[in-house]
Amino acid sequence: MARRVAIVGTGQTYHKSHRPDVTSREMIKEAVSSALADAELTIRDIDAIVIGNMDHFESINYVDTYSVEGSGGVMKPIMKVTTGGTTGATVAIAAYYHVSSGFFDRVLAIGFEKNSESDTTGAIITCSDPVWDRFSYSGAIPSLATEATAYMEKYGATQEDAALIAERDRGHAMNNPYAHLRRPLTVADIMASPMLAYPIKLGDICPRSDGACAIVLAADGIAQKITGKPAWFKAAAVRHTYTWFGDSTDYNKGLVSMQRASKDAYAQAGITKPVDEIDVAELYLPYTWAGLKWIEDIGFCGPGEASKFVGDGHTHMGGKLPINPSGGVISTNCIGATALLRVAEAAIQVMGKGDTRQVPDVRNAIATGFGGCFWSDIVILSSERP
Amino acid sequence: MDKAAIVGVAQIKYERRKKDQIFADMVFDVTREALDDAGLTIHDVDNVVTVSNDFFDGRTISGMAVGDACGGQDKNISTVSGDGTFGAFYGLMRVLSGYKATIVVAHYKGSEGDINITTNGMFDPVFHRHLGIDAVSSAALQANAYMTRYGIREEDIAQVSVKNHGNAKNNPFAQLPMDITVNDVMKSRKIAEPLKLLDCCPISDGAAAVIIAGEDIAAKCRKKPVWVRGVAHCCEEYFLGDRDLSNPVALREAATRAYAMAGIRNPIEDIDVAEVLEPFSYMEPLWLEGLGFCEPGAGCSLITKGITVMGGKLPVNPSGGALSANPVLVAGLARLIEAALQVRGEAGARQVKNADTALAQGFNGPCGQSHCVWIISGTK
Amino acid sequence: MSTQNRQGELMQLTFAYPMPYEWSIGLYGSRFFQEIKEKRRFIGIKCNGCGMVYVPPRRVCGPCFKELSELVPLSDTGVITAFSVVNYPFIDPNTGLQRPIPYTYGYIRLDGADNIFSHIINETDLGRIHVGMKVRAVFKEPDRMQGNIQDIKYFDIIS
Numbered sequence: 001m002a003r004r005v006a007i008v009g010t011g012q013t014y015h016k017s018h019r020p021d022v023t024s025r026e027m028i029k030e031a032v033s034s035a036l037a038d039a040e041l042t043i044r045d046i047d048a049i050v051i052g053n054m055d056h057f058e059s060i061n062y063v064d065t066y067s068v069e070g071s072g073g074v075m076k077p078i079m080k081v082t083t084g085g086t087t088g089a090t091v092a093i094a095a096y097y098h099v100s101s102g103f104f105d106r107v108l109a110i111g112f113e114k115n116s117e118s119d120t121t122g123a124i125i126t127c128s129d130p131v132w133d134r135f136s137y138s139g140a141i142p143s144l145a146t147e148a149t150a151y152m153e154k155y156g157a158t159q160e161d162a163a164l165i166a167e168r169d170r171g172h173a174m175n176n177p178y179a180h181l182r183r184p185l186t187v188a189d190i191m192a193s194p195m196l197a198y199p200i201k202l203g204d205i206c207p208r209s210d211g212a213c214a215i216v217l218a219a220d221g222i223a224q225k226i227t228g229k230p231a232w233f234k235a236a237a238v239r240h241t242y243t244w245f246g247d248s249t250d251y252n253k254g255l256v257s258m259q260r261a262s263k264d265a266y267a268q269a270g271i272t273k274p275v276d277e278i279d280v281a282e283l284y285l286p287y288t289w290a291g292l293k294w295i296e297d298i299g300f301c302g303p304g305e306a307s308k309f310v311g312d313g314h315t316h317m318g319g320k321l322p323i324n325p326s327g328g329v330i331s332t333n334c335i336g337a338t339a340l341l342r343v344a345e346a347a348i349q350v351m352g353k354g355d356t357r358q359v360p361d362v363r364n365a366i367a368t369g370f371g372g373c374f375w376s377d378i379v380i381l382s383s384e385r386p
Numbered sequence: 387m388d389k390a391a392i393v394g395v396a397q398i399k400y401e402r403r404k405k406d407q408i409f410a411d412m413v414f415d416v417t418r419e420a421l422d423d424a425g426l427t428i429h430d431v432d433n434v435v436t437v438s439n440d441f442f443d444g445r446t447i448s449g450m451a452v453g454d455a456c457g458g459q460d461k462n463i464s465t466v467s468g469d470g471t472f473g474a475f476y477g478l479m480r481v482l483s484g485y486k487a488t489i490v491v492a493h494y495k496g497s498e499g500d501i502n503i504t505t506n507g508m509f510d511p512v513f514h515r516h517l518g519i520d521a522v523s524s525a526a527l528q529a530n531a532y533m534t535r536y537g538i539r540e541e542d543i544a545q546v547s548v549k550n551h552g553n554a555k556n557n558p559f560a561q562l563p564m565d566i567t568v569n570d571v572m573k574s575r576k577i578a579e580p581l582k583l584l585d586c587c588p589i590s591d592g593a594a595a596v597i598i599a600g601e602d603i604a605a606k607c608r609k610k611p612v613w614v615r616g617v618a619h620c621c622e623e624y625f626l627g628d629r630d631l632s633n634p635v636a637l638r639e640a641a642t643r644a645y646a647m648a649g650i651r652n653p654i655e656d657i658d659v660a661e662v663l664e665p666f667s668y669m670e671p672l673w674l675e676g677l678g679f680c681e682p683g684a685g686c687s688l689i690t691k692g693i694t695v696m697g698g699k700l701p702v703n704p705s706g707g708a709l710s711a712n713p714v715l716v717a718g719l720a721r722l723i724e725a726a727l728q729v730r731g732e733a734g735a736r737q738v739k740n741a742d743t744a745l746a747q748g749f750n751g752p753c754g755q756s757h758c759v760w761i762i763s764g765t766k
Numbered sequence: 767m768s769t770q771n772r773q774g775e776l777m778q779l780t781f782a783y784p785m786p787y788e789w790s791i792g793l794y795g796s797r798f799f800q801e802i803k804e805k806r807r808f809i810g811i812k813c814n815g816c817g818m819v820y821v822p823p824r825r826v827c828g829p830c831f832k833e834l835s836e837l838v839p840l841s842d843t844g845v846i847t848a849f850s851v852v853n854y855p856f857i858d859p860n861t862g863l864q865r866p867i868p869y870t871y872g873y874i875r876l877d878g879a880d881n882i883f884s885h886i887i888n889e890t891d892l893g894r895i896h897v898g899m900k901v902r903a904v905f906k907e908p909d910r911m912q913g914n915i916q917d918i919k920y921f922d923i924i925s
Contacts, residue, residue, distance in 0.1 A: 055467070061504060065750055068623065077620055078756060082449075102482060126440075132915060134860055141850070150848055196854045197871075244881070511781060
């Protein structure tokens with residue numbers, strides 16, 4: 001039967017808006033080397049590799065075969081999985097099944113993106129249906145803006161409530177040496193930033209970054225020998241609910257994929273009271289309103305209660321459920337790596353390697369991925385072997 | 387390894403241009419047919435793997451186009467960007483991790499993109515892409531390297547095309563069933579020296595699906611379960627100049643691992659039929675060498691000696707192979723499906739007598755850089 | 767030779783070739799564009815399982831996993847459910863050029879449909895556009911229609 005699996009090492013590059021000093025391959029190598037060093041392993045110890053990104057951001061077809069020099073995949077099994085913004089989580093989860101199934105003992109999962117190599121919005125537009133949506137679609141921002149508008153109208157949340165999310169995450173990023181944007185941002189700064197698509201302002205959205213992330217997973221029995229404190233998988237849940245953009249827009253329902261995936265994940269992990277049982281969350285929040293609306297859908301608070309929950313400081317460092325000690329997606333966003341960074345940062349918290357961004361005594365950590373057509377992936381990691 | 391089986395399969399007829407069907411239409415058809423084949427409903431399948439490629443589809447997150455069509459709305463679903471044999475492997479991993487049944491669907495429409503441009507995208511953007519190199523011209527390089535090394539003549543590899551197009555006459559899904567001779571191949575238009583038109587696969591549209599399940603579900607399915615005995619994949623170096631194109635080392639390694647898992651010691655004795663991915667005629671003998679069915683350089687003699695023809699000791703590509711239809715990505719899954727049909731004894735006019743253990747192979751990347759090998763069997 | 771390099775010496779390569787495609791629209795998608803051309807109205811498809819009317823029409827209902835076949839004529843009007851005035855510049859992959867801004871991207875619930883249709887709304891003044899407003903499609907002249915989404919020029923606010 002399925003084996004237990006843990007994360008035993010993580011690695012990431014420093015993130016910047018532009019890395020002209022390296023090719024994608026070389027950037028991947030940086031993350032892989034750092035993950036292997038963290039696990040005190042060499043590439044010879046790795047049995048298989050899973051990699052993911054979004055093809056049209058760098059315009060490379062078959063990234064799995066293109067990247068082998070950087071990934072360490074020469075004469076190893078390597079597989080590519082890709083699902084848009086959720087790619088990083090999808091990669092982590094695929095690597096989890098690589099080990100859980102019994103086929104491989106030590107597996108490397110890699111996510112990367114060099115967003116500087118294409119027009120990011122132009123590339124994102126190519127994910128819309130070419131027949132129906134591509135003519136009018138203008139990237140991720142308007143669909144998120146429409147969601148934000150609907151949320152504000154329904155619950156009376158304000159733009160300042162949302163801005164607090166960015167203030168929080170950008171503040172947290174000050175503790176993360178790898179974060180891309182390491183400059184504090186206040187609610188006032190965000191309110192004064194240029195309007196991109198009402199109500200989203202420049203300060204409300206994620207940047208585009210160049211960067212890569214890698215994690216090492218190992219099977220039960222092997223993981224304990226690699227590290228004294230492995231981050232065990234307690235749950236891996238995926239819901240890519242919608243296929244058509246026009247089917248995903250009943251905002252009164254909330255983020256349906258997140259509701260379904262979190263229900264599945266909590267059942268797998270045996271969690272009944274998420275706020276009490278989860279110690280830290282690394283959530284894929286690409287813009288500020290997500291930090292309100294989606295934490296309701298994941299069950300951290302009731303519908304319409306997020307502004308107060310966040311406003312009361314529960315999700316800040318030192319609160320009862322700190323969100324994004326790393327600074328989150330608002331501070332760093334190399335798309336194919338972004339969701340893997342959430343998983344890696346959750347693992348870092350469980351393993352107690354967070355240094356200045358460490359939340360004390362983490363037992364359970366949750367990580368999410370968001371992307372595609374309002375899709376959600378969830379991973380729950382734990383210091384306890386399940 | 388726990389036991390898992392292929393319990394349902396489906397393909398649609400491969401054609402040059404399926405103008406009436408969008409990706410979702412093709413996937414919807416094969417999903418329902420695979421479920422019918424297994425005797426299952428969509429509710430019996432608890433997770434989904436889709437197989438597609440953003441370059442070929444002209445769409446970022448190409449898997450998004452088929453989520454509804456494969457019943458993935460409220461299930462754990464993911465997308466493998468690569469050959470269908472890799473997608474099926476991921477599906478198998480999920481079953482062995484505790485899921486009951488995975489449906490793996492693959493789609494491809496070669497008619498919709500420009501294959502020269504999209505496969506040019508496989509090559510290094512800084513050093514190689516501007517040369518215009520693509521799937522065909524890189525294959526020609528490999529053919530040249532292979533033929534030169536072993537003194538293989540164009541007529542020798544032409545036999546593969548003759549055999550496989552002939553086999554395709556027995557396969558209702560094949561796109562190019564043809565009665566041709568070595569002379570016809572030799573006289574066909576030069577595409578890229580030494581490859582001629584009839585050495586090359588056609589451009590194809592199509593979709594395919596397999597359902598992989600654990601023992602509990604397999605026991606309840608309509609058809610005889612086809613048990614997975616071994617699977618392995620392996621990738622070699624990227625730059626063509628860093629590789630020995632006449633020696634498929636990654637395939638050799640993947641085969642070694644798959645054979646070890648399946649307990650196969652002597653492949654030519656232990657395996658009854660093989661379906662290999664040969665979009666270009668020279669690839670079949672080269673891959674058969676990598677798979678250990680003969681010594682390096684001896685691949686073409688397997689046809690001459692009558693070993694790989696129908697009725698031979700080891701029929702290869704009774705379906706007609708990728709030369710007779712090459713919906714990329716789908717084509718590898720089609721190899722696995724055809725191998726499964728052989729094991730079931732349901733391959734119709736292309737059935738190999740008493741086939742119990744079958745091999746299927748697929749690959750990713752230029753000149754077969756990354757291979758996946760499956761061994762399946764009617765015996766648990 | 768040293769491998770050290772100065773940042774200023776790093777070079778980049780531009781790749782800007784077009785990647786052409788010819789996508790199928792499918793049976794029901796084709797009917798949608800024919801209906802616009804012949805009757806200047808929309809057409810949806812109804813699921814006999816859950817009753818949902820989808821536009822654009824497609825073959826499968828995601829939640830029910832059922833084959834759809836009952837085409838339902840709709841009018842040319844709908845209601846704005848969400849919109850966004852786009853103010854940021856970006857390269858349009860349809861043309862390779864910067865898309866003219868500002869423009870208003872809108873989600874419209876077409877009268878008689880249960881899901882949402884996205885298109886452009888012909889109003890960029892935030893003071894004159896609200897969620898819940900009624901809109902009507904403005905089509906191209908039939909002889910200029912090409913069987914694609916731009917056969918609908920945009921939606922006009924009517925009340």
